[in-house]
Amino acid sequence: QSILTQPPSVSGAPGQRVTISCTGSSSNIGADFDVHWYQHLPGSAPRLLIYGNIFRPSGVSERFSGSRSGASASLAITGLQSGDEADYYCHSYDNLLTAPVFGGGTRLTVL
C-alpha cells in the first residue's frame, strides 16, 4: 500500500486528454511538500516529466502539465499519442516517514 494513492490504470483514445491523480495526506502533499512526476517505460530509465508541481524540464512536451491542490496533485496529458503509453509515478515527501515517497504508479493505455 503506497503512501500516495494513484489509480492503477487510465486510458484514452489518441488525441484525447487524460488526468492522473495523486492523493496524499496531511503528512505529505497536504503538508505543502512539492510533487514531481515521472514517466517510465518498462525496461528503460524513468524520465522526469514535471517538477515542483507545475514545471516542465526542457525537452518535455507542453502536452504534459501538473497541478497541486490541498493534499492532492494531478498530471494532465493532452493530445494523447501511442508513445505516451507508459507507467506514471508521482513523488513527494512524507514527514512522518521522513523520507521521499512515490505513488503506486498508473499504467496509461492509449486505445
Next chain:
Amino acid sequence: DVQLVESGGGLVQPGGSLRLSCAASGFHFQNARMNWVRQAPGKGLEWVGRIKAETDGATTDYAAPVRGRFLITRDDSKQTVYLQMNSLKTEDTATYFCVKNEFWPNYPEYFDYWGQGAPVTVSS
C-alpha cells in the same frame, strides 16, 4: 550528456551480500547528491537511500526497510557511487536504479536523471 551506468547486479542467496556500482558522467559529480531507487517485480518505485556531496559531509539517509543493512558510499575520484547490500532478504529482489537529484528549495528534491537499472535477485 548525463550518463548513469549501474553494474554488479545478479543472483544472491538470502543472508548474502552484493555491491552495486554506478558510474556517472556528463555532470559535476562532486557536487551531486545521488540516490538509489528500486522497483520490485510488478511493483512501483521505492526510494532506498541518498548520499550528499563530500562538501555536505557525504551524509547518508536510508529508507526504513534497508536501514542498518544497506550502505551508500561514493568515490569522487572515480565518479562512482556504490550501494553495499548486506543481510539480503527475498523482499530485496528488485531492479535498482541509480538516480541523480537536483537541488530544489522545497522537499523533496527531484530526480532529474536515472540509470537503466541493475537487477538483483535474492533467492535460494
